[in-house]
Amino acid sequence: MSGIAHAGQPLAVPAVVGPSxxxxxxxxxxxxxxxxxxxxxxxxxxxxxxxxxxxxxxxxxxxxxxxxxxxxxxxxxxxxxxxxxxxFAxxxxxxxxxxxxxxxxxxxxxxxxxxxxxxxxxxxxxxxxxxxxxxxxxxxxxxxxxxxxxxxxxxxxxxxxxxxxxxxxxxxxxxxxxxxxxxxxxxxxxxxxxxxxxxxxxxxxxxxxxxxxxxxxxxxxxxxxAGTPPALLGRAPATAADGSGTSGGAGRAAVRLVNARFTGTVTVTAGPGEHRRTVTITGRTVVAPAERIAIVLHGAPSGGGVSLTDGTVRIGGAGAPAWSGPVVALAGADLVASVSGPGGRRQARFTLAISGRSVTGTVSLLTGGE
Ligand code: HEM
The missing domain is CATH 1.20.950 (Fumarate Reductase Cytochrome B subunit)
Incomplete structure (x- = not known):
């Protein structure tokens, strides 16, 4: 159990039913x-x-x-x-x-x-x-x-x-x-x-x-x-606190992901090590411009799922700045990671809904106290 503070129950892969x-x-x-x-x-x-x-x-x-x-x-x-x-809306x-x-x-x-x-x-x-x-x-x-x-x-x-x-x-x-x-x-x-x-x-x-x-x-x-309210876009307008200003041309560090929906796939592979499993979740946020999401979790088989011990998260990438860092908490379908990137350190919060090999959920990239 290196580092993930979690409720102890195995992440049901595949079986988590989410609000979506x-x-x-x-x-x-x-x-x-x-x-x-x-x-x-x-x-x-x-x-x-x-x-x-x-x-x-x-x-x-x-x-x-x-x-x-x-x-x-x-x-x-x-x-x-x-x-x-x-x-949601x-x-x-x-x-x-x-x-x-x-x-x-x-x-x-x-x-x-x-x-x-x-x-x-x-x-x-x-x-x-x-x-x-x-x-x-x-x-x-x-x-x-x-x-x-x-x-x-x-x-x-x-x-x-x-x-x-x-x-x-x-x-x-x-x-x-x-x-x-x-x-x-x-x-x-x-x-x-x-x-x-x-x-x-x-x-x-x-x-x-x-x-x-x-x-x-x-x-x-x-x-x-199409007229989606900015707060729902998963990309709230830049704020002074982000150090970015509010006019056009603000960099990617200037935006915050807030409850951005994403979709992706889940794969479970054996290893690393004996009796271990790696759960890899890859996807993209559904609103443009899409942010890439990669979550890699490790754990041991338990019941019908995998009891997770540690993991990492990466948001963004492919030629653009990315935020990445370790998973620090996992409770049910909620996952929290401490990530660092162009805007400094952030807390990445995920809600995951896994069904078969598909995953949907939301991601928020928040400054410390949010
Ligand atoms: C004859 C009536 C209607 C038909 C045939 C219809 C059909 C559709 C279709 C084909 C989609 C696209 C689904 C997709 O591609 O994801 C859609 C999306 C949607 N409809 Fe309707 N619709 C009707 C009335 C309404 C009404 C009255 C409301 C709400 C008050 C509504 C709310 C929505 C919403 C929120 C979405 C977007 C769902 C999403 O996020 O993908 N629709 N509808």
Missing amino acids: MLWYITRATGIVALVLLTGTVMLGVIGTARAASQRWPRIVTASLHQNLGLTAAALVGVHVVTTVLDP PIGLVSAFIPFSSPYRPLWLSLGTVAFDLLLAVLVTSLLRDRLSHRAWQAVHLLVYACWPAALWHGLGTGTDSRLPWVLAIDLACMAAVAWAAWWRLSLAASPAVRGTGLTALAVLPVLTAAFVIEGPLRPGWALR
């Missing part, structure tokens, strides 16, 4: 809801076109359309609840219904709010369909053609995963599917004016979306430009 479970659910339900919404739109158009065959009667399309729509709405409900419950229940009521990425979050409001309107009028005229019901139902792009742009603008190739591939596939459905629907529309406007939108929107993705989420610094 809500965040995972928000991200997962958002993506799946968008896919289900896409399927619902397609089935709606297939139903309107009265397309059917002997093996696929219209009743199947209609009931699938309804059930998929209800499932999508339920998932959006979970998405909203986990967003509100997650203490200041997003209250009001922000689920009223656009621009949260300081967190206001425009991009509000597009989700608008999509949610439109979805609720479509859902409620569909449940009350028997009491409404067909015209009124249809007028509201057509709002899905505004709901869907609002949801897509919301996800692209505020999603953590929206830059990942496989998420972009899903978005692209969904966009192609909805464009196809909208094109088919427009070919059924009687009015040439509606058809003309719709076809123009169909030509312009994918180009605008591609330009937005390239210039927005795919560019470094998107989190800041």
Whole structure:
């Protein structure tokens, strides 16, 4: 036990459950809801076109359309609840219904709010369909053609995963599917004016979306430009106490990591020495510019995990100044290291959530008394 003051229990590798479970659910339900919404739109158009065959009667399309729509709405409900419950960002229940009521990425979050409001309107009028005229019901139902792009742009603008190739591939596939459905629907529309406007939108929107993705989420610094409050960026503005000043051009020593989220991987290898294990955690903070994180822990196998004895931490690097130093405390999922770097000595605090070979968590780089 050289140097780590810890609670004595083995670090469960892999089994630590952290507070970011809500965040995972928000991200997962958002993506799946968008896919289900896409399927619902397609089935709606297939139903309107009265397309059917002997093996696929219209009743199947209609009931699938309804059930998929209800499932999508339920998932959006979970998405909203986990967003509100997650203490990371200041997003209250009001922000689920009223656009621009949260300081967190206001425009991009509000597009989700608008999509949610439109979805609720479509859902409620569909449940009350028997009491409404067909015209009124249809007028509201057509709002899905505004709901869907609002949801897509919301996800692209505020999603953590929206830059990942496989998420972009899903978005692209969904966009192609909805464009196809909208094109088919427009070919059924009687009015040439509606058809003309719709076809123009169909030509312009994918180009605008591609330009937005390239210039927005795919560019470094998107989190800041999207309107994330600085305190949440994991990079609070420089303070005089950091000896850095506040104007542009302040070096990396000038910034502090505060509850910066990171993701990475965990590997457990044998050694050094007999009956010893090395747990290596490598990752990056999720906000740009990403800081590299490397945590190396040593210990002995114990139960299903590893009882840790010592370790080191390194933050930054790859051509940029880094902070590094020994782990000084470990309690459950919380790890503290005493690191030194360009800004002098700091305390690095981690919260780790390990699941399988993946790790997520937060890191703060604090001056002594914080
Ligand atoms: C029809 C309604 C909605 C749909 C289809 C939808 C879909 C999505 C999608 C696809 C993502 C991206 C997930 C990722 O790539 O990580 C996302 C992210 C997000 N959504 Fe929604 N959303 C909707 C409404 C809302 C509402 C009303 C709120 C909050 C009040 C909300 C809060 C969020 C937040 C906070 C994120 C970012 C999660 C993260 O940090 O990655 N969404 N949403």
